[in-house]
Amino acid sequence: MSPLSEFSLEVLTLPVADVDRAVRFYTGQVGFGLDVDYAPHEGFRVVQLTPPGSAASVQLGVGLTDAAPGSARDHYLVVTDIEAAHEELAARGVPVSGLRHKKSVDWQGDFTPGVDPDHRDYASFFGFADPDGNTWTVQERGHAS
Numbered sequence: 001m002s003p004l005s006e007f008s009l010e011v012l013t014l015p016v017a018d019v020d021r022a023v024r025f026y027t028g029q030v031g032f033g034l035d036v037d038y039a040p041h042e043g044f045r046v047v048q049l050t051p052p053g054s055a056a057s058v059q060l061g062v063g064l065t066d067a068a069p070g071s072a073r074d075h076y077l078v079v080t081d082i083e084a085a086h087e088e089l090a091a092r093g094v095p096v097s098g099l100r101h102k103k104s105v106d107w108q109g110d111f112t113p114g115v116d117p118d119h120r121d122y123a124s125f126f127g128f129a130d131p132d133g134n135t136w137t138v139q140e141r142g143h144a145s
Contacts, residue, residue, distance in 0.1 A: 011048065014060045016132045017069040022060050023047055025130050029092045032058070051077060070133030082115055082124045082140035089128060089138075097127040119143035 016022040026032040032049040035057060039045035044063040050056075058075075079085040082099065090096050101116035101124045116123035124140040 009056045011056065012058050012072070012075055013065050013067075014058050014072050014130070014132075014134050015065050015067040015069045016060045016130070016134070018131070019045060019047060019061055021131055023049070026058070029094050030089065030128075031092070070130075072134040074127075074135055074137050077136055077138045078141050079138055080140065080142045080144065082126065082138065082143075085138055086126050094128050099124060099126050101125065116140070 014022070023034065023037070026049050027034050030051075032051050034047070035050055036046060036048040038047075039062075042062075045061040046059055046064060047061050048057050048059045050058075054077075086096055086099055098113060099115050100111040100113055102120075103110040103112045105120075111125075119140065121141045121143075122139055125137055127135060127137050129135045
């Protein structure tokens, strides 16, 4: 039997109603880098944006998807310092939720407010939505205590 092929996530497509508004939000407020903005004609435009430090990107535009604007849910971003990321995005005007963490080590789906006291990997979270309502979850991994 041959080994499984390696799969690398490269791009997620986000459905948005207003491409320019989404580009301003993701580059100006969230801090994603603008990689590509290509529009060869009125019916097609692709914009690719990459979170700082990420190998994967998001794309949005015209003629890319028939999904309803705002229907993308719970894509995850990982950070090493959840409090710093929360403060930075809030200061940039991103509508962030409160910080929360898994209530127990043997997690049963329950959360409690604030950052995990031990900064366990994958235990602390906050969320935000873009202007169309596409949602993101930010979680902490690799915190340097």
